[in-house]
Amino acid sequence: MRNACGLFALSLLLSACSQPQNTTQNQADASFESKLEQQLLDAKPGSVIDIPAGHYTLKRGLSLRTNGVTVRGAGMDKTVLSFKGQIVGPEGLLVNADDFTIENLAIEDTMGDALKINQGRNITIHGVRIEWTDGPKSTNGAYGLYPVKTQNVLVEDSVVIGASDAGIYVGQSNNIVVRRNRAEQNVAGIEIENSVNADVYDNTATKNTGGILVFNMPNLSQEGHATRVFHNKVFANNTGNFAKKGAAVASVPAGSGVVVNSNDKVEIFDNDIADNQTANVIISSYFSTNYYNTRGVAADYNPYPKGIYVYGNRFKGGGDSPDGLKLKTLKAAVYGLGGNFPDVVWDGYADPKIAADGLPPPDDRICIQGANGVLNADGPHDYKNPSTDAKPFQCSLPKLPPVALNPEPKV
Amino acid sequence: MPTKTWMRGLLLWFALLCLAACHHGMQPVAFQSEGYPQKLSDWHIVEARDGVLQLNEGVVPYELNTPLFTDYAHKLRTIWMPKGVSARYSATDTFDFPVGTIISKTFFYPLPKNEARNATDVARTYDTSLDFAAPGQGLELANVHLVETRLLVRRKDGWVAIPYVWNAEQTEARLARTGDVQALTLVSDNGERENFNYVVPDQSQCVSCHAHDWTTRALQPIGPKARHLNRDYRYADGDENELAHLIRVGYLTGAPTPADAPRNTNWTDTHASLDARTRAYLDINCGHCHNPKGAANTTGLTLDIATPEDRHIGICKPPTAAGQGTGDHLFDIVPGHPDDSILPYRLGSAEPGTMMPEIGRSTVHKEGLALIKAWIASQPGECLVLH
Numbered sequence: 001m002r003n004a005c006g007l008f009a010l011s012l013l014l015s016a017c018s019q020p021q022n023t024t025q026n027q028a029d030a031s032f033e034s035k036l037e038q039q040l041l042d043a044k045p046g047s048v049i050d051i052p053a054g055h056y057t058l059k060r061g062l063s064l065r066t067n068g069v070t071v072r073g074a075g076m077d078k079t080v081l082s083f084k085g086q087i088v089g090p091e092g093l094l095v096n097a098d099d100f101t102i103e104n105l106a107i108e109d110t111m112g113d114a115l116k117i118n119q120g121r122n123i124t125i126h127g128v129r130i131e132w133t134d135g136p137k138s139t140n141g142a143y144g145l146y147p148v149k150t151q152n153v154l155v156e157d158s159v160v161i162g163a164s165d166a167g168i169y170v171g172q173s174n175n176i177v178v179r180r181n182r183a184e185q186n187v188a189g190i191e192i193e194n195s196v197n198a199d200v201y202d203n204t205a206t207k208n209t210g211g212i213l214v215f216n217m218p219n220l221s222q223e224g225h226a227t228r229v230f231h232n233k234v235f236a237n238n239t240g241n242f243a244k245k246g247a248a249v250a251s252v253p254a255g256s257g258v259v260v261n262s263n264d265k266v267e268i269f270d271n272d273i274a275d276n277q278t279a280n281v282i283i284s285s286y287f288s289t290n291y292y293n294t295r296g297v298a299a300d301y302n303p304y305p306k307g308i309y310v311y312g313n314r315f316k317g318g319g320d321s322p323d324g325l326k327l328k329t330l331k332a333a334v335y336g337l338g339g340n341f342p343d344v345v346w347d348g349y350a351d352p353k354i355a356a357d358g359l360p361p362p363d364d365r366i367c368i369q370g371a372n373g374v375l376n377a378d379g380p381h382d383y384k385n386p387s388t389d390a391k392p393f394q395c396s397l398p399k400l401p402p403v404a405l406n407p408e409p410k411v
Numbered sequence: 412m413p414t415k416t417w418m419r420g421l422l423l424w425f426a427l428l429c430l431a432a433c434h435h436g437m438q439p440v441a442f443q444s445e446g447y448p449q450k451l452s453d454w455h456i457v458e459a460r461d462g463v464l465q466l467n468e469g470v471v472p473y474e475l476n477t478p479l480f481t482d483y484a485h486k487l488r489t490i491w492m493p494k495g496v497s498a499r500y501s502a503t504d505t506f507d508f509p510v511g512t513i514i515s516k517t518f519f520y521p522l523p524k525n526e527a528r529n530a531t532d533v534a535r536t537y538d539t540s541l542d543f544a545a546p547g548q549g550l551e552l553a554n555v556h557l558v559e560t561r562l563l564v565r566r567k568d569g570w571v572a573i574p575y576v577w578n579a580e581q582t583e584a585r586l587a588r589t590g591d592v593q594a595l596t597l598v599s600d601n602g603e604r605e606n607f608n609y610v611v612p613d614q615s616q617c618v619s620c621h622a623h624d625w626t627t628r629a630l631q632p633i634g635p636k637a638r639h640l641n642r643d644y645r646y647a648d649g650d651e652n653e654l655a656h657l658i659r660v661g662y663l664t665g666a667p668t669p670a671d672a673p674r675n676t677n678w679t680d681t682h683a684s685l686d687a688r689t690r691a692y693l694d695i696n697c698g699h700c701h702n703p704k705g706a707a708n709t710t711g712l713t714l715d716i717a718t719p720e721d722r723h724i725g726i727c728k729p730p731t732a733a734g735q736g737t738g739d740h741l742f743d744i745v746p747g748h749p750d751d752s753i754l755p756y757r758l759g760s761a762e763p764g765t766m767m768p769e770i771g772r773s774t775v776h777k778e779g780l781a782l783i784k785a786w787i788a789s790q791p792g793e794c795l796v797l798h
Contacts, residue, residue, distance in 0.1 A: 119626060246733065291729040296794055
């Protein structure tokens with residue numbers, strides 16, 4: 001009897017596996033989905049698509065290709081578009097349009113990216129919640145809020161939880177403001193990548209693997225520079241890295257507060273950065289990601305972070321339990337078993353071509369003020385000769401101008 | 412008596428005229444300059460009549476050297492143009508079609524051989540012997556299951572994509588701007604079965620592939636390019652090169668002889684090189700997004716036919732925004748190591764968010780995947796990581 005039951009359960013399981021994915025969509029959801037798709041298709045410049053409060057299950061990704069459209073819900077906890085059991089994607093909503101505004105709704109459990117805006121000007125994301133409701137899992141979608149190749153972008157008052165890559169990810173874009181958002185339990189909380197002129201302020205990033213990242217990847221349409229990260233709360237980003245290997249953020253050690261990788265002209269100031277167990281601030285080169293190879297990376301790619309200015313932050317704790325054997329060994333070797341990494345850790349890769357008098361040209365230097373120390377980890381020699389000499393970092397850099405969105409968003 | 416003969420002659424003449432004008436009783440093709448007609452038959456391009464899917468007079472069928480994979484569906488593609496206009500040839504891009512052009516693509520499956528089949532069973536087969544159709548011929552509906560017909564219509568302001576879904580009776584296809592999902596089962600010759608969701612894209616998803624340039628966002632047909640059409644088709648009156656045929660019927664001008672036009676390889680041609688077969692496969696399956704202006708130009712990975720065989724096509728290239736789609740692999744292509752490469756991993760997935768192409772299929776193209784793996788396995792060298 002027990003065997004028969006087992007067999008029965010097994011055959012049920014098998015038949016369940018071989019069926020097309022069963023979606024829980026009921027008739028009301030199906031007609032909602034179809035109506036919303038129709039609204040997105042029929043939208044004209046100036047259209048406002050109002051989605052009333054309610055929890056809706058959708059099985060197909062949505063897309064919008066008309067300029068000047070606003071999609072508006074009744075609140076990030078009231079209007080919920082759930083993509084649990086989605087069969088067509090990959091995104092929740094894909095937008096390829098200018099003058100787009102989305103506000104006051106939630107997108108949950110997409111198979112791929114939740115909200116991707118691929119190429120468009122004047123993008124406003126306001127009061128949107130993105131969440132993978134089972135918490136951090138490597139099978140979660142990659143990006144939460146994902147404007148890429150966009151100009152004049154505002155992401156504000158939004159919440160992203162559980163992205164298996166970056167919660168808020170602005171890539172290959174120009175003129176960006178990311179403010180008053182909360183990023184939690186993502187691999188990267190907020191990431192600015194290959195972007196020019198970004199202000200990231202008044203955000204809270206906690207329980208991610210890395211809190212706020214400013215990266216430059218190779219082979220892309222533009223190199224990023226000029227990002228200001230200020231007045232954010234970046235604390236206890238100690239969630240184990242759950243990105244799939246190969247992703248850029250898979251190289252981020254758990255316990256990273258603010259990370260600059262291969263990006264230039266980055267200003268980090270007036271932040272509260274605390275209790276990030278690898279280090280509160282990490283400045284690193286693409287070499288440290290372990291993806292750099294001459295066949296696969298453009299020859300003109302600049303892998304070095306240049307012109308990085310850290311000052312006026314309020315640091316607390318952190319650096320007490322770095323991620324990975326190499327970093328643990330390094331910490332023990334330099335600071336003893338009970339010691340901590342200082343507030344700032346630099347991987348030690350410097351452009352050999354421009355080094356003069358042992359220092360880079362003034363505008364390319366890494367300047368650190370108001371930290372309890374800087375560790376040069378000596379990455380190029382596999383951490384053999386780390387240095388705690390803070391003198392090379394005692395400098396200042398010209399401050400970056402604030403980002404002005406033009407036109408200003410209407411929200 | 413002479414009057415009677417004259418009358419009879421006139422009647423015969425009328426009858427002949429009617430036959431020519433009303434092809435199999437079909438009314439002339441009706442280009443619609445705006446709106447979305449509710450029925451496919453409103454266009455009079457292809458119609459199900461008398462148990463046959465028939466093409467109207469002047470509706471020219473064509474095939475591609477290497478087609479896009481769509482869940483093993485077979486496809487009947489056609490072009491129609493108004494009288495007196497023609498498309499302008501390009502060696503590299505989609506031909507420049509005149510206003511009034513209507514391109515259709517009917518997705519269908521041959522039926523499995525088993526008599527006791529379910530209504531949703533369709534055959535997984537590469538046997539295309541019953542697929543050829545031309546005015547005066549057609550697809551025998553007893554042999555096939557019609558799923559959808561997509562139209563690309565060249566209107567004054569540009570191309571418009573309009574999807575139609577066939578009814579269960581297989582008598583008419585109805586407008587489906589928001590797409591459709593149909594549960595079907597692929598049945599192989601050996602009886603193997605695979606359930607899947609056949610997804611008819613919504614009108615906006617059509618753009619995902621057909622907007623070759625995501626800045627202008629203008630739609631373009633993908634197939635009607637010289638390199639895809641430079642092949643023979645089995646027309647009603649015999650085999651002929653498709654480019655030559657289009658020129659002969661007046662649909663194409665400015666084209667060189669087929670020998671001087673580019674030609675993609677047929678991906679199944681085992682006499683061709685692995686490289687040529689793979690590049691043709693990547694070109695048609697990936698190149699519409701992965702080109703320098705396309706949707707995937709955010710990734711730095713280009714897969715169209717013009718891409719040099721280096722990091723641009725993915726050799727040792729770290730992924731940009733693959734997220735969970737890396738499958739724990741470090742590079743798009745690791746020469747000699749298909750199982751460590753991201754490209755075959757994503758082609759081998761049928762899960763949204765992981766699979767590539769992102770839309771347009773719900774099953775894995777096993778034979779296409781095998782080709783890509785063999786191609787990567789044959790590549791020399793390695794990806795040497797620098798520290």
